[in-house]
Amino acid sequence: MPLSEHIRRIHITDTLSDEEALAFKERKYVLLHSDKKRLGIRTMRNQGALIKPDGNLLLVLLKDILDQDLCEDAHKQLRQVNGEPSNRPEIIGEGAMMLDANKDGMVGEQMRVATSVMKVYGGKTDFLGYYRYKNSAPGVVHCDVTAWTKSKPDIFTNVMPWIQEINKVYQTFLPEEYARQKAYVDRIPEDRKIPKTAFTTLYVLKNAPTACHTDDMDIREGFGCMASLGLFSGAEICFPKYKVCVDYQPTDVILADVHEVHGNFPVTEGERVSCVFFCREGQHECPA
Ligand SMILES: [Fe+2]
Numbered sequence: 001m002p003l004s005e006h007i008r009r010i011h012i013t014d015t016l017s018d019e020e021a022l023a024f025k026e027r028k029y030v031l032l033h034s035d036k037k038r039l040g041i042r043t044m045r046n047q048g049a050l051i052k053p054d055g056n057l058l059l060v061l062l063k064d065i066l067d068q069d070l071c072e073d074a075h076k077q078l079r080q081v082n083g084e085p086s087n088r089p090e091i092i093g094e095g096a097m098m099l100d101a102n103k104d105g106m107v108g109e110q111m112r113v114a115t116s117v118m119k120v121y122g123g124k125t126d127f128l129g130y131y132r133y134k135n136s137a138p139g140v141v142h143c144d145v146t147a148w149t150k151s152k153p154d155i156f157t158n159v160m161p162w163i164q165e166i167n168k169v170y171q172t173f174l175p176e177e178y179a180r181q182k183a184y185v186d187r188i189p190e191d192r193k194i195p196k197t198a199f200t201t202l203y204v205l206k207n208a209p210t211a212c213h214t215d216d217m218d219i220r221e222g223f224g225c226m227a228s229l230g231l232f233s234g235a236e237i238c239f240p241k242y243k244v245c246v247d248y249q250p251t252d253v254i255l256a257d258v259h260e261v262h263g264n265f266p267v268t269e270g271e272r273v274s275c276v277f278f279c280r281e282g283q284h285e286c287p288a
Contacts, residue, residue, distance in 0.1 A: 021241030083126030123208025143286035224258030234268030
């Protein structure tokens with residue numbers, strides 16, 4: 001972790017146990033702002049790095065690092081996200097999965113996120129870029145550009161400079177972690193990854209708070225890379241084990257260990273589009 005000497009380091013000493021932290025994930029706990037006081041969660045708003053008690057990096061927040069015009073352009077594009085997050089029940093929260101009612105009002109046969117839950121949730125999410133789908137027939141490696149990318153190719157093209165700028169921030173500030181991720185990405189065929197980056201895919205969320213979870217779509221050796229767009233308050237990302245949350249705003253980048261339990265507080269005001277940049281697990285097996 002040859003983090004730049006200019007980044008202030010904060011060493012975390014007060015944590016929950018692994019079991020206590022995992023319980024947040026197992027319950028798909030939806031964080032409330034009142035939890036900050038109840039759980040003693042502090043909010044990070046300034047540039048700096050948080051170091052876990054074992055010496056590993058939890059996260060680094062880089063303030064005002066992106067070009068404002070690029071961010072505003074990206075916001076215009078990505079705020080068009082309109083997908084339902086029903087395929088990721090782990091981010092919606094406790095009780096999201098149930099036997100849904102069919103249109104005729106009869107109880108359905110499949111466990112899925114109930115339509116009634118989706119209406120209350122209100123957030124929109126979708127994937128941009130390339131993806132390896134895991135529910136394909138045995139022996140078939142199913143890879144494609146995502147449905148959103150296929151239907152709105154201009155959005156993907158237009159946000160490319162913004163994605164590549166964020167990639168550069170990752171490469172500059174966490175060179176070792178970036179190199180590990182890039183070494184994996186170099187094994188992926190050219191037309192299955194985002195050009196000139198260590199990413200294959202963006203997960204885009206609009207006013208969509210996430211229940212406590214760990215990321216599981218990305219490669220294990222990767223580090224989470226996130227940025228937000230819009231004009232909003234609230235929606236801080238929280239790592240309950242470390243009793244800390246981070247308010248990352250447009251033009252900021254947060255690089256975080258997203259394999260630790262995390263979730264977001266609700267948006268209290270405005271519109272927030274957030275973006276997770278990652279490398280899809282198993283993507284190197286995609287045919288060229
Ligand atoms: Fe996440």
